[in-house]
Amino acid sequence: MLIPDDLKYTREHEWVKVLDKDIAVIGVTDFAQSELSDVVYVELPAVNKKVNKGEEVASVEAVKTVASVYSPVSGEVIEVNERLKDDPSLINKDPYGDGWICKIKISNPQELDDFLSAEQYKKLIAEE
Amino acid sequence: MPRKTPLYEKHLKLGAKIVPFAGFEMPLQYTSIIEEHLWVRKHAGMFDVSHMGEIVIKGADSLDFVSYITSNDPSKLEVMEVQYSALTTERGTIVDDLLVYRLEDRFVLVVNASNIEKDFTWIQNHKRGNVEISNISYEVGEIALQGPNAEETLQKLTDADLSKIKYYWAARIDILGKKALVSRTGYTGEDGFEIYTDSEHIQKIFEALLDFPLVKPAGLGARDSLRLEMGFCLYGNDIDESTNLIEAGLKWITKLEKPDFIGKTALLQIEASGPQRRRVGFIVKEPGYIPRHGYKIFDESGNQIGVVTSGNLSPCLNVPIGIGYVSKDFGKAGTIIFVEIRGKKVAAEVVKMPFYKEGSVKRA
Incomplete structure (x- = not known):
């Protein structure tokens, strides 16, 4: 199970990477994609959509189940991963890279303190 | 503690993702559910189905007894012939769906793993006449080899002529020099075989089949999506003790002209008045919306008319497909319904x- 050290994680199995201090790139973790099984469709948010932390920002339809992706931060969606429309399996193949879901411009930087480190996330999934 | 099949260690070695299923630790997938699904349709997939149960009925009255507890007519079976059937309640609902094998001196009922203990108790509680009932579920290993290349690959492990085993027939043949029971049956819509033997022998057969480049292991995930594309029922999802055989579309295995069987009176009534709801298949018109067990079905005006019992993206047709029950007026092909997703x-x-509709299964 891949858990890169340079990313932050949520209890809902999303990962977050902060670019230029106020842009959050988000996706789902390797653990999440493995639990989901083959991803067959991703419902992406509209660009410019305003989201609150904890609100559903995308949903992932997989063979076994469907899962909501909750926004780990509050802010505005500024870009979505268009490649997922043609190849949703990128989430399975490369969850931390080509399988990213969207970028959000962060409106409340304090929320960034709430995330789990790679070490803490590793512990969390060991318990599941 | 969940049970393990004789092939459990082999699944681990192959890197399978293991999940608990019906009290067993089973492989969900080895690589990807969709890849395994497509491989079965194109070549041959090997499934560990050792979790399935086997209940043996012997004795002078075994034919009458099997006829009494099941909905299909086992008196139609020749020795070594196989039949799809159901154990029924007094209400005509389904205790389990199963395969009935008529062997030389006995019947073997191959039942769902989730129902082994329930079925065994049920059958014992309804015992009639001179019969001996035994549960050999945990001693038998089973592999399903399914796909257009199934016959040519299995043929390499036996001197018996597999082309002589017709659809829904079985034979006792030597595989790798040891006897196994082999039937031309399956749950995928493809040509193929189900192989029953002891734990040690099933491991050897599994290893030998894996050596053929055209054979790949396939897990429960692909087994489910393959059966769904065929519209086959999954017990616990599409049928159970609250669904009767007629509404489930299983009238073809319900022989109401048989002298007597559990549920016959109820089923005659349901048949006469017509079922209130129907099990149907449907295709969702919008890509990306996958129907799933429990989702509600509505009519155009927003009234709930049914519920989804199975659903997935069809890997072969690349559209979302589902099975569900709808009120009788909505059962006709072409009817538009609405699924809340x-x-x-x-x-x-x-x-x-x-x-x-392109499966390689040889019905003739």
Whole structure:
């Protein structure tokens, strides 16, 4: 199970990477994609959509189940991963890279303190 | 503690993702559910189905007894012939769906793993006449080899002529020099075989089949999506003790002209008045909306008319497909229904099953 050290994680199995201090790139973790099984469709948010932390920002339809992706931060969606429309399996193949879901411009930087480190996330999934 | 099949260690070695299923630790997938699904349709997939149960009925009255507890007619079976059937309640609902094998001196009922203990108790409680009932489920290993290349690959492990085993027939043949029971049956819509033997022998057969480049292991995930494309019922999802055989579309295994069987009176009544609801297949009209067990089905005006019992993206047709029950007026092919998926009522069209019509299964 891949858990890169340079990313932050949520209890809902999303990962977050902060670019230029106020842009959050988000996706789902390797653990999440493995639990989901083959991803067959991703419902992406509209660009410019305003989201609150904890609100559903995308949903992932997989063979076994469907899962909501909750926004780990509050802010505005500024870009979505268009490649997922043609190849949703990128989430399975490369969850931390080509399988990213969207970028959000962060409106409340304090929320960034709430995330789990790679070490803490590793512990969390060991318990599941 | 969940049970392990004789092939459990082999699944681990192959890197399978293991999940608990019906009290067993089973492989969900080895690589990808969709890849395994497509491989079975194109070549041959090997499934560990050792979790399935086997209940043996012996004795002078075994034919009458099997006829009494099941809905299909086992008196039609020749020795070594196989029949799809169901154990029924007094209400005509389904205790389990199963295969009935008529062997030389006995019947073997191959039942769902989730129902082994329930069925065994049920059968014992309804015992009639001179019969001996035994549960050999945990001693038998089973592999399903399914796909257009199934016969040519299995043929390499036996001197017996597999082309002589017809659809829904069985034979006792030597595989790798040891006897196994082999039937031309399956749950995928493809040609193929189900192989029953002891734990040690099943491991050897599994290893030998894996050596053929055309054979790949396939897990429960692909088993489920393959059966769904064929419109086959999954017990616990599409049928159970609250669904009767007629509404489930299983009238073809319900022989109401048989002298007597559990549920016959109820089924005659349901047949006469017509079922109130029907099990149907449907295709969702919008891509990306996958129907799933428990989702509600509505009519155009927003009245709930049914519920989804199975659903997935069809890997072969690349559209979302589902099975569900709808009120009797909505059962016709071509009818538009609406399935609530992720908070949205999405249009779907009732279609005739199977969804996938190109399977290699040899019915003749």
